[in-house]
Amino acid sequence: MVFSEALLEETLLRLTSLMADCRDRWCIFGGAALYLHGHRNIPFSDVDILASTADCERLCCAANISNDADGGTDRFRSKVLLHPELGTLKVEIMSDFEIFAKGAWQAVDIETPIELQLGSATVPVARLDKIASILRLSGRGKDFSRLALIGHPDVPIAVT
Numbered sequence: 001m002v003f004s005e006a007l008l009e010e011t012l013l014r015l016t017s018l019m020a021d022c023r024d025r026w027c028i029f030g031g032a033a034l035y036l037h038g039h040r041n042i043p044f045s046d047v048d049i050l051a052s053t054a055d056c057e058r059l060c061c062a063a064n065i066s067n068d069a070d071g072g073t074d075r076f077r078s079k080v081l082l083h084p085e086l087g088t089l090k091v092e093i094m095s096d097f098e099i100f101a102k103g104a105w106q107a108v109d110i111e112t113p114i115e116l117q118l119g120s121a122t123v124p125v126a127r128l129d130k131i132a133s134i135l136r137l138s139g140r141g142k143d144f145s146r147l148a149l150i151g152h153p154d155v156p157i158a159v160t
Contacts, residue, residue, distance in 0.1 A: 003043075005118065007089055008032070011047060012121035014086040018063060024052035026093075027113035027124040029131055034150060036116045036125050042149050046090035050110055050126075053095040056080040075100050075138070101137040108134055 019026055028036065031044025051059075059065055059082060069081040079096035098105040113124035126134075128150065135143040 003089075007087070008035070008047075009119035009121050011087050011089040011091065012118060012123050015047065015049070015084075015091060016121060016123060018059065018084055018086065019049075019051070019055075021058065021062065022051060022055040023058075024055050025110070025113065025124070026051040026055065027110045027126050029108075029110065029126040029134060031146070033125045033131055034128075034146060036118055036123070037128055037131075037150075039150055042146055046092055049091065049093045050097055050108065051093050051095055053079055056082060056093060056095045059084070059093065072098075075140075077105070099134070099137045101139060106137055108137070 026049055027033075028047060028049055030046075030048035031042055032047040034042045035044060056067070057080070060067060060080075063084060065082045065084050067080050068083055069078055071077060077098050077100075078094040080094060082093040084091055084093065097108045099108060100106070110126045110130055113126055115122050116125045117123075132147060132150070135147050
């Protein structure tokens with residue numbers, strides 16, 4: 001798949017339509033969120049969304065989307081994992097998302113997303129400081145690279 005801003009905008013418009021009946025706060029986080037914040041040099045392959053379990057259950061019924069949560073991995077898990085068909089760009093909607101870090105499962109919550117716009121699409125997006133905290137918790141090489149690219153001060157320095 002060749003990425004384009006038009007493709008992302010189309011996906012976001014379809015996403016806002018799908019999420020229109022959500023009763024609780026939802027938002028985009030991860031690489032797509034960084035892109036929407038203006039960090040165009042950070043690659044991403046999907047649009048990650050956090051939503052409430054109740055809204056995810058409503059989406060399953062209203063849009064006939066199955067819950068693909070399978071217990072997760074040793075690092076990430078969520079109670080609900082939805083993969084709605086919204087076009088070429090992959091979308092993942094999660095609820096009760098957790099990251100295993102510091103010896104325990106850490107719940108990921110977005111307290112106060114902000115509205116950002118791309119073309120004619122306006123979507124709720126996690127704030128940069130919240131995205132940075134999720135990247136630190138995730139602790140993978142690509143997460144630390146993203147922290148460095150956004151100029152965040154909490155990037156671990158490799159010791160040789």
